Each structure stands twice: as C-alpha cells, then as structure tokens.
Amino acid sequence: MYQEKVEVLWNDRAGNEYYRIGLTCHRGYSGAKPGQFIMLHFHGPIAPFLPRPFSIHRIIKTGGRTAGIELLYKVVGEGTEKLSGYKKGDVVDILGPLGNGFSFPDHYKRIFIVAGGIGVAPMLFLASYLQKKGVKPSECMVFLGGRSTDDLLCSDDFLRMGMKIHLTTDDGSAGDQCFVTHPLEIALEKGRPDIIYACGPLEMLKCVAGIAEKHTVPCQISIETIMACGMGACLGCAVERKETSGNYMHVCLDGPVFDAGALHL
C-alpha cells in the first residue's frame, strides 16, 4: 500500500457526467488486482476534507512498465465535481491499492461479467486480467446495463477484446429495454458459467446474487459504501454478514469484493 502525491496525466470527459482520469503511481501498482481501489485526497482551498474511494479502472503501461492508473468516475457530488476540474499536471494524494479484489481460480473458463452504470469501472481491469490469465474472450459474456445510452460505458473496449456483450437500458435508448439481469437470466438458462462477477447499484447486486443462488453459480460482487478512511479505522463501511446477524465486516478491509452469499444485502 502506498500513500503518495501523484500527478494528473489527463482528465477527459467520457460522457455527460463521466470522466477518465490518468494518474502517475508507484510501480508497485503492477501487482494490483482488479476490484482493488484507491482513496483519493483532494488538494486546494475548497476541497472535501475526507478522501473518496475509486476503483482502479486500468493500469497504464509505457514500454511494458507500470506508469500510472486510470480511474473512471461519475460526477455525483462535491468530491467528484472537484475531481472533474483537475488538469494535467495538478497533484492529488492517493492511498492504495486497497481492498481484496476479485479472485479467480485458474480452472475457471466460462465467465459472466455484470455491470450497472459506473459499476463498470473495475470490470474493464477484470476483463483484461482474465485475458492475461488465459480465459478465451469468446468464453466471456459481458452484461452492461444503464439508465440510458450515456450510462453504457466501455462497450467498445469489451468488444475490442473479443468478448460477447449484452446491452440494456431503462429507457430503451440502446440495447434491450429491460434490467441487465434479464439477459443474464436468459443466458444462464442456456448454459452455466463457472462464475459471475458483478458490480453496480445495490438493487442490481441483490438481484444478481438471487439469480446466482437459484442457478447455484459462484458469484462475487463488489460493493460500494460510503468510506471515510479506507483502512479499517472509521467503521463507516460496515456490512452485515448473512449467517450471523449483528456480525459485521468492513468493506474497505474485507471487501470490496465478497461472495454474494456471504452478505445480508
């Protein structure tokens, strides 16, 4: 884990409310796992006091060496608004890589990835990691859902990798007009994957967890909670274990990735 001041490499609009920011980072990020995140501290006079968590979206390589990380973020409030104003050369403080990340047993071959809205942020990193692990792109099915066309991000990236992709929107402006869990159910009825990985809004994760349980497919979900410290000190990110009520885990330390059946969602 590294606490460091890093430089903004770029901060480009990726849609109406979305941005991609490139940051320099310690070369130790070459060992980061998909699903891990950083806590970003803001600089400047009008800046949020508390840091904000963001998933690693991509590892930036130059000449085969780790030169930085890219984050994909949605502007939702004070911190992300401030972040969207940063320019190339500005400095931010980051702490990371944090959390556990997705786990991937080597014998898994057929993978389903489900992402809702900004939940796609850690999934592109996961997809490229799976490719490096030898998973055939044709064995990876990606289910991307969003409110509208603008909320469907990275579909071209998954397609470029050769993965099959299902798009859904709530308003029907792209893909099928339904929840992303609908094509997931249909695909599951045609054939079970070895695992489902999911990240997105809580309601979507609950539904994915239920579907995975019904079809007895292993499922890992990445949870987003409010986080004030990212390292187990503030208790702000507690989630309840399923089997023992009143027994809590920290999303920042024990997660953000959990077996879908382990949590009381």
Ligand SMILES: Cc1cc2nc3c(=O)[nH]c(=O)nc-3n(C[C@H](O)[C@H](O)[C@H](O)COP(=O)(O)OP(=O)(O)OC[C@H]3O[C@@H](n4cnc5c(N)ncnc54)[C@H](O)[C@@H]3O)c2cc1C
């Ligand atoms: C492990 C982890 C990884 C994350 N990765 C990403 C990412 O890659 N890209 C990205 O855009 N966002 C990500 N998030 C969410 C991101 O941290 C929040 O959107 C951000 O902290 C909001 O800060 P803000 O100051 O702009 O908004 P605030 O002013 O703090 O909040 C604005 C509104 O958003 C709500 N909100 C704040 N944080 C969250 C949250 N975590 N979940 C749901 N609602 C929230 C608040 O309740 C409020 O209604 C991640 C969160 C976690 C825990």
Ligand code: FES
């Ligand atoms: S964010 Fe502070 S304990 Fe998890």
